[in-house]
Structure formats: C-alpha cells, structure tokens
Amino acid sequence: xxxxxxxxxxxxxxxxxxxxxxxxxxxxxxxxxxxxxxxxxxxxxxxxxxxxxxxxxxxxxxxxxxxxxxxxxxxxxxxxxxxxxxxxxxxxxxxxxxxxxxxxxxxxxxxxxxxxxxxxxxxxxxxxxxxxxxxxxxxxxxxxxxxxxxxxxxxxxxxxxxxxxxxxxxxxxxxxxxxxxxxxxxxxxxxxxxxxxxxxxxxxxxxxxxxxxxxxxxxxxxxxxxxxxxxxxxxxxxxxxxxxxxxxxxxxxxxxxxxxxxxxxxxxxxxxxxxxxxxxxxxxxxxxxxxxxxxxxxxxxxxxxxxxxxxxxxxxxxxxxxxxxxxxxxxxxxxxxxxxxxxxxxxxxxxxxxxxxxxxxxxxxxxxxxxxxxxxxxxxxxxxxxxxxxxxxxxxxxxxxxxxxxxxxxxxxxxxxxxxxxxxxxxxxxxxxxxxxx
Numbered sequence: 263x264x265x266x267x268x269x270x271x272x273x274x275x276x277x278x279x280x281x282x283x284x285x286x287x288x289x290x291x292x293x294x295x296x297x298x299x300x301x302x303x304x305x306x307x308x309x310x311x312x313x314x315x316x317x318x319x320x321x322x323x324x325x326x327x328x329x330x331x332x333x334x335x336x337x338x339x340x341x342x343x344x345x346x347x348x349x350x351x352x353x354x355x356x357x358x359x360x361x362x363x364x365x366x367x368x369x370x371x372x373x374x375x376x377x378x379x380x381x382x383x384x385x386x387x388x389x390x391x392x393x394x395x396x397x398x399x400x401x402x403x404x405x406x407x408x409x410x411x412x413x414x415x416x417x418x419x420x421x422x423x424x425x426x427x428x429x430x431x432x433x434x435x436x437x438x439x440x441x442x443x444x445x446x447x448x449x450x451x452x453x454x455x456x457x458x459x460x461x462x463x464x465x466x467x468x469x470x471x472x473x474x475x476x477x478x479x480x481x482x483x484x485x486x487x488x489x490x491x492x493x494x495x496x497x498x499x500x501x502x503x504x505x506x507x508x509x510x511x512x513x514x515x516x517x518x519x520x521x522x523x524x525x526x527x528x529x530x531x532x533x534x535x536x537x538x539x540x541x542x543x544x545x546x547x548x549x550x551x552x553x554x555x556x557x558x559x560x561x562x563x564x565x566x567x568x569x570x571x572x573x574x575x576x577x578x579x580x581x582x583x584x585x586x587x588x589x590x591x592x593x594x595x596x597x598x599x600x601x602x603x604x605x606x607x608x609x610x611x612x613x614x615x616x617x618x619x620x621x622x623x624x625x626x627x628x629x630x631x632x633x634x635x636x637x638x639x640x641x642x643x644x645x646x647x648x649x650x651x652x653x654x655x656x657x658x659x660x661x662x663x664x665x666x667x668x669x670x671x672x673x674x675x676x677x678x679x680x681x682x683x684x685x686x687x688x689x690x691x692x693x694x695x696x697x698x699x700x
Contacts, residue, residue: 331625382659383669389416422593470542482579
C-alpha cells in the first residue's frame with residue numbers, strides 16, 4: 263500500500279507520531295517483533311524519494327495555489343514512476359530560530375534527503391562545495407530559458423533547476439493610492455513623494471518590510487544599468503577580477519534605503535525581526551500600510567496576498583530606469599550522495615517536463631523556466647509581467663558573479679537595519695569581494 267506523507271511537516275507532528283508508535287508497541291506486547299518485521303518489509307518494498315522544502319505557516323487552512331500546483335506535478339511523478347515523494351520541511355518560528363537556509367545547508371551537507379528546494383545563496387554555496395549533482399544531462403534541460411541556466415550554473419555545472427522564475431516586486435494597495443490621488447511610483451523620487459503624502463495623512467509607516475526582502479530595493483537601483491544598459495558580461499568580468507567594486511554599484515542604493523529609514527518610511531527595528539509576510543502582511547491586508555514587497559506567487563496564494571479587500575497591483579522596484587522587477591532563482595537540487603539519486607533524477611525529469619510545467623504554471627500563474635511554456639497572469643501581476651516580457655529586470659542571483667549576491671546583500675541590508683552606517687556596509691562588500699578574489 264502506498265502511503266503519502268504530504269502535509270506531515272511540523273516537528274510537533276513528528277513527535278506525536280513517535281508517541282503513537284510507542285503506545286502501539288506497548289499495546290502489542292509479544293507481537294512487537296512481527297510488527298517491526300512488517301514495517302521493515304514495507305520500507306524495503308516501497309520506492310521513496312525524500313524532498314526537503316519550505317511551507318508557508320500563515321493561515322494554514324487557507325487555499326495555497328502554489329502548493330496545490332506543486333502537488334499536482336509530484337502526483338504525476340508518483341504515478342508515472344511508481345514511487346512516493348515524502349515531504350520534509352522546516353519553517354522558523356521567529357528571528358531567533360535557525361533560518362530555512364541554514365537548516366537546508368546542514369541537511370544537504372549531511373545527506374539527509376534526496377531532493378532539496380534551495381534559495382540562490384545556498385545553491386551557490388553548496389554547488390561550489392561540490393555537494394549538488396550536475397543536472398545538465400536531464401532531458402528537461404533542453405527546454406530551459408537561458409536566464410535560468412545562467413543563474414544556476416556553478417563552476418560549469420547546472421546544480422539546480424526551478425519550477426518557476428521567481429520575480430519580486432512592489433505590492434501596492436492601488437485603492438489607497440487612488441484615494442490620495444497618487445500615481446504608482448516609478449523612480450526613487452516618486453516613491454519618496456508618495457511616502458511623504460501617506461505619512462502626512464496619518465499613515466505612520468508607508469512601507470511594510472521584513473528582514474528578507476529589502477535587498478530588492480538595493481538590487482533594482484544598483485544593477486539597473488548593468489543588466490539593462492552596457493556590456494553586462496564585461497562588467498561582471500571586471501567585478502570578478504577586482505577591477506570594479508560591488509560597493510560602487512551598491513552605495514547609491516544603500517543611501518536611498520537609509521533615507522527611507524531616516525524619514526520613518528521603513529521601520530528598521532520591526533523589519534529587523536519580522537518574518538516575510540508574517541511581519542508586514544497583517545498591516546498591508548488591513549490597509550494600515552499601502553506598500554510591501556514580495557515574490558510573484560504571493561499574489562496568487564491566499565496564505566499571502568491572493569485575496570485582499572482592495573485593488574492589488576504588483577510593480578517593479580523604483581529605479582532611474584523606471585519600475586524594475588528583481589528576478590532570483592530558487593531551484594531543486596539533488597545531493598551528490600543522495601541515497602535515491604536515480605529516482606530523484608527521474609522525479610525532476612517529470613516535474614520539470616513541459617507537460618508538468620504547463621500544469622504548474624497554469625495553476626500558479628507564474629513565469630515558467632521553460633521557453634515553451636507561456637501562461638496568462640492575474641491582473642494584479644500584469645504591470646510586473648509586462649516589464650519581464652520586455653526583458654527589463656535585474657538578477658538578484660547570478661552564479662556568474664564570484665561574490666554571491668542574494669544572501670550576502672540580504673545580510674548587509676540587515677546590518678543597516680541594525681544600525682550600521684552606509685560606509686560600514688560598503689566596507690563589508692569590499693571585504694567579501696576581496697575574499698572572493700582569493
């Protein structure tokens with residue numbers, strides 16, 4: 263009998279299962295040995311692939327479209343391959359807990375699972391260590407967009423592949439903007455003016471923020487020209503050789519972020535300890551703050567911002583070139599020492615096939631990593647989607663840069679939130695760049 267364990271993901275559930283097994287063993291008395299033999303035989307006969315990934319904890323009873331879309335593709339793999347994919351997960355309760363990334367890195371290094379859903383910084387770290395399998399030989403790779411390959415190539419190896427291209431944008435309550443006769447912001451100056459008007463009308467903190475996503479403001483301004491102007495490859499090569507400094511790109515963006523903090527448009531203390539969506543989400547949904555930042559899928563999921571009581575619009579982050587989406591790549595990787603490696607590769611080939619990605623993208627209404635799959639998005643996402651279709655965006659993660667971007671920038675932004683000066687933040691970029699050159 264095939265038993266699916268999807269949804270059994272909290273540590274409390276695991277503890278409860280252990281207690282139940284203890285009581286079952288005690289009740290069986292002399293039959294304990296035969297029960298154990300049955301369990302061993304079942305495990306031996308059942309083909310299993312273990313997958314480690316995150317799960318949103320907000321409003322757990324709400325419909326999660328993204329989760330449902332993923333489940334559909336996993337069901338395809340289970341049926342086609344005659345195996346079971348068992349989910350394992352971790353979600354930090356607060357800022358004092360280990361992060362999902364820290365737990366994920368530890369699990370990969372210790373070969374605790376087969377498949378892993380990883381964030382960009384951990385993909386680069388684990389790929390550089392040789393802990394992730396080269397996936398370039400999978401059938402599904404032929405259909406990938408070039409930007410997907412670029413973002414997840416480490417030392418010439420494709421170490422992770424996503425089910426969606428993750429685009430981050432500014433989520434705005436257009437109803438509130440209309441109320442105060444404000445145009446949606448396109449440049450940093452526009453955003454400052456909107457925040458001024460909101461604050462003068464009693465909205466204490468116009469921008470709701472958390473400890474994860476403020477780096478999107480930074481990337482949009484720092485790299486707008488790099489990805490939408492000059493010779494991108496030449497500029498990245500100069501950075502990799504130390505001929506140019508990351509801090510030269512980052513300084514204006516950090517100065518702008520500091521200005522938002524100084525003017526009270528961002529609450530640095532609250533952002534420093536807030537989890538994504540859980541921290542700023544309630545104020546945004548109750549219309550106490552008109553602006554937050556999140557990823558594309560959050561606009562489709564009721565566990566995030568998929569069912570607001572106002573008109574939602576998702577736009578790019580302000581830059582001197584106009585609204586700028588920030589694109590990063592989470593991705594599924596396989597441990598180089600995975601116990602069920604061959605089956606894990608087969609699972610990826612199924613869930614990343616054009617057929618599965620069409621189902622995933624239609625349900626989740628996201629940008630597909632396959633160049634063969636296009637889907638209409640919801641109205642709220644059309645402004646962001648238009649920019650991406652015009653190839654106007656910046657990469658928040660690029661494995662071609664020797665200095666890892668997403669995680670390092672996030673941590674340095676957190677230093678700013680904690681009271682570090684812009685100069686101190688730039689010194690940290692310089693230090694990290696020097697380390698990468700070694």
